Amino acid sequence: MSALQKNRADLSARLGADVPKAVGFTQHARARAMARLQAMGLPHGRDEYWRYTAPDLLNGAVPNLGAQHPQGQLGAALGPLVLTFCDGVFDAAASSDLALEGGQITLLSTATTDLHFAQDIYGSLEERGQTPVARPFAALNTALAQEGVLLHITGKIAQPILLNYVAKAGQSDVILHHCIKLDSGAEATILEQGSLGARGNLVIEVDMAAGSALHHIRSQTSDDAALAVTHFFACLHANAALKSFTLCAHGRLIRNETVIELVGDNAVAHVAGASLTDGPDHHDDTIFITHQGRSCESRQVYKNVLKNGAVGVFQGKILVRQSAQKTDGYQISQSLLLDGDSQFLAKPELEIYADDVKCSHGSTSGAIDDTALFYLQSRGVPRAQAQALLVLAFMAEAVGEIASLDLAEDMRAQIEAVLQRSRL
Amino acid sequence: MLEIKNLHVKLQDEDKVILRGVNLNIGSGEVHAIMGPNGSGKSTLSSVLAGREGYEVTAGSALLQGAELLEMEPEERAAAGLFLAFQYPVEIPGVGNMTFLRTAVNAQRKARGKEEISSGDFLKLVRERAKTLKIDSDMLKRPVNMGFSGGEKKRNEILQMAMLEPKMCILDETDSGLDVDAMKLVSEGVNALRDAGRSFLVITHYQRLLDHITPDVVHIMAAGRIIKTGGPELALEVENNGYADLLAEVE
Numbered sequence: 001m002s003a004l005q006k007n008r009a010d011l012s013a014r015l016g017a018d019v020p021k022a023v024g025f026t027q028h029a030r031a032r033a034m035a036r037l038q039a040m041g042l043p044h045g046r047d048e049y050w051r052y053t054a055p056d057l058l059n060g061a062v063p064n065l066g067a068q069h070p071q072g073q074l075g076a077a078l079g080p081l082v083l084t085f086c087d088g089v090f091d092a093a094a095s096s097d098l099a100l101e102g103g104q105i106t107l108l109s110t111a112t113t114d115l116h117f118a119q120d121i122y123g124s125l126e127e128r129g130q131t132p133v134a135r136p137f138a139a140l141n142t143a144l145a146q147e148g149v150l151l152h153i154t155g156k157i158a159q160p161i162l163l164n165y166v167a168k169a170g171q172s173d174v175i176l177h178h179c180i181k182l183d184s185g186a187e188a189t190i191l192e193q194g195s196l197g198a199r200g201n202l203v204i205e206v207d208m209a210a211g212s213a214l215h216h217i218r219s220q221t222s223d224d225a226a227l228a229v230t231h232f233f234a235c236l237h238a239n240a241a242l243k244s245f246t247l248c249a250h251g252r253l254i255r256n257e258t259v260i261e262l263v264g265d266n267a268v269a270h271v272a273g274a275s276l277t278d279g280p281d282h283h284d285d286t287i288f289i290t291h292q293g294r295s296c297e298s299r300q301v302y303k304n305v306l307k308n309g310a311v312g313v314f315q316g317k318i319l320v321r322q323s324a325q326k327t328d329g330y331q332i333s334q335s336l337l338l339d340g341d342s343q344f345l346a347k348p349e350l351e352i353y354a355d356d357v358k359c360s361h362g363s364t365s366g367a368i369d370d371t372a373l374f375y376l377q378s379r380g381v382p383r384a385q386a387q388a389l390l391v392l393a394f395m396a397e398a399v400g401e402i403a404s405l406d407l408a409e410d411m412r413a414q415i416e417a418v419l420q421r422s423r424l
Numbered sequence: 425m426l427e428i429k430n431l432h433v434k435l436q437d438e439d440k441v442i443l444r445g446v447n448l449n450i451g452s453g454e455v456h457a458i459m460g461p462n463g464s465g466k467s468t469l470s471s472v473l474a475g476r477e478g479y480e481v482t483a484g485s486a487l488l489q490g491a492e493l494l495e496m497e498p499e500e501r502a503a504a505g506l507f508l509a510f511q512y513p514v515e516i517p518g519v520g521n522m523t524f525l526r527t528a529v530n531a532q533r534k535a536r537g538k539e540e541i542s543s544g545d546f547l548k549l550v551r552e553r554a555k556t557l558k559i560d561s562d563m564l565k566r567p568v569n570m571g572f573s574g575g576e577k578k579r580n581e582i583l584q585m586a587m588l589e590p591k592m593c594i595l596d597e598t599d600s601g602l603d604v605d606a607m608k609l610v611s612e613g614v615n616a617l618r619d620a621g622r623s624f625l626v627i628t629h630y631q632r633l634l635d636h637i638t639p640d641v642v643h644i645m646a647a648g649r650i651i652k653t654g655g656p657e658l659a660l661e662v663e664n665n666g667y668a669d670l671l672a673e674v675e
Contacts, residue, residue, distance in 0.1 A: 372514050374514075375514040378475070378498050378507075378508055379528035380531045383499065394518060395518075397518075
């Protein structure tokens with residue numbers, strides 16, 4: 001059996017007999033996505049893009065839900081508008097009123113009109129993101145998404161919108177798909193926290209018109225055994241600015257893919273991640289940034305703390321098309337290995353066709369600095385606390401990518417909580 | 425205050441013996457100086473007292489106010505009142521100097537069963553003590569020792585000492601890398617902390633520092649032992665004649 005046949009066999013098993021029949025405005029997008037998915041099959045261990053992260057766990061049976069770690073509300077100081085999804089189902093009782101000044105919120109399950117703005121977005125960024133690298137789980141998501149938020153931002157919204165995921169059921173298999181459209185000059189802050197389910201598949205598609213700005217801050221720290229694949233697709237037009245930060249801890253296998261197209265001139269995209277992974281867990285950040293417009297800036301800042309035989313993966317690519325003169329690209333991936341058993345696998349890639357470009361990348365792996373640890377201890381700071389302080393310091397550059405001081409402080413507090421919990 | 429008895433130390437990973445029976449008694453409020461040629465074991469003594477890894481104590485004891493230091497973790501030694509001003513203060517990227525100071529002060533207060541200091545009180549205290557050491561607010565904001573000059577790093581050590589208010593201070597070659605003005609500033613900082621309840625052990629190569637910080641007792645260390653003990657005049661003797669005569673006397 002060839003690899004592709006094997007992938008398709010896996011897919012048939014995964015989909016089972018009854019592929020749900022699509023209705024409403026997403027109908028065609030879903031059908032096309034299913035066709036894409038049928039053509040590519042599910043990822044396989046021999047796929048180059050899955051070389052460092054075995055997809056077997058994601059393709060297999062849905063596991064039991066792990067222990068949940070309750071956390072305070074992200075951005076509580078800013079009074080966010082909360083949208084709660086419990087095991088992938090919208091929970092109106094645990095959510096705010098959907099009325100939003102400067103924008104509209106609709107649920108995927110109730111948006112049926114053919115004229116909906118999301119029609120142009122749903123599945124289309126994902127579809128473009130399939131080239132040059134196949135992302136079968138994203139296609140699967142478009143085809144089968146159960147719920148999601150369709151967010152149309154028309155003005156500048158100071159109040160953050162919090163997507164709050166709660167997992168309760170034993171073996172929930174959750175597929176959520178959000179679409180966000182920012183009009184010209186619009187601004188928003190989107191927060192995500194919690195665990196999608198025992199197995200989660202999340203796609204976010206973001207279309208950013210000229211001069212719009214989006215802050216995206218995500219915390220994936222609440223679940224001990226989760227399996228999750230997420231895709232964040234964003235398309236930035238001229239002068240648009242995106243900042244995205246993800247904190248990840250616990251979770252059996254988490255792969256976060258970020259796919260960004262800088263289409264207009266002078267667009268700026270900063271993506272950052274901090275992860276704390278305890279063995280045998282596995283964490284993967286896969287980034288693909290395409291520069292097409294002139295004078296765009298992109299930054300990738302990823303920090304991984306690994307312990308007890310944990311594996312961290314970073315695949316980060318910057319593609320600079322010929323049209324993208326004056327590109328400024330930066331990429332750094334670093335790991336802090338707290339023991340000799342853990343591994344950090346980094347694959348930085350630059351592919352550049354323009355000739356007037358500034359691009360730099362770096363990757364390092366190291367241990368805790370014993371001298372710094374002793375220095376702190378000699379000042380009376382207990383070893384565990386000193387280590388936590390050094391871990392926070394290691395992550396500072398990534399956390400520093402969060403513009404809001406309140407949200408950055410929330411993230412630091414969450415990192416400290418994870419450190420206390422897991423005695424990393 | 426500090427009572428070191430027959431201290432023998434070797435390197436953990438090598439068969440290299442460094443301290444061969446150090447005996448030292450520092451009374452409350454006293455300032456002792458240890459001088460000695462390179463490789464005599466001065467810095468090892470300070471490292472072992474502070475609890476740095478990599479050394480093995482093969483015999484002896486070191487009591488701080490009656491408590492055995494050698495059995496404690498480094499942070500416990502600090503909480504017991506020991507402070508080592510490093511010869512090479514460590515740079516810690518990403519940790520703000522202010523955060524570092526507050527964490528240290530609060531950790532020690534906690535270890536001593538006291539409440540954490542409020543941010544307001546801490547800020548007031550740190551500003552006041554920084555000012556006398558000519559440490560500006562920029563140095564307090566920067567990551568610990570990052571981008572500090574040699575003199576700034578040593579002043580920062582003394583600031584930590586002033587904030588932590590230890591009982592037994594060890595200054596490991598605090599004069600190294602300092603110009604005349606910086607040495608004066610650091611010495612003034614140290615002298616301001618001298619009192620009846622606080623003792624100092626000043627480790628140095630040169631007599632110069634002892635012009636500013638006058639010791640009560642001077643010890644000469646060589647080949648892992650204290651070979652001679654005297655008053656401040658002993659330091660002058662070394663300055664004038666070098667170590668050769670003293671070493672010859674012993675041999």
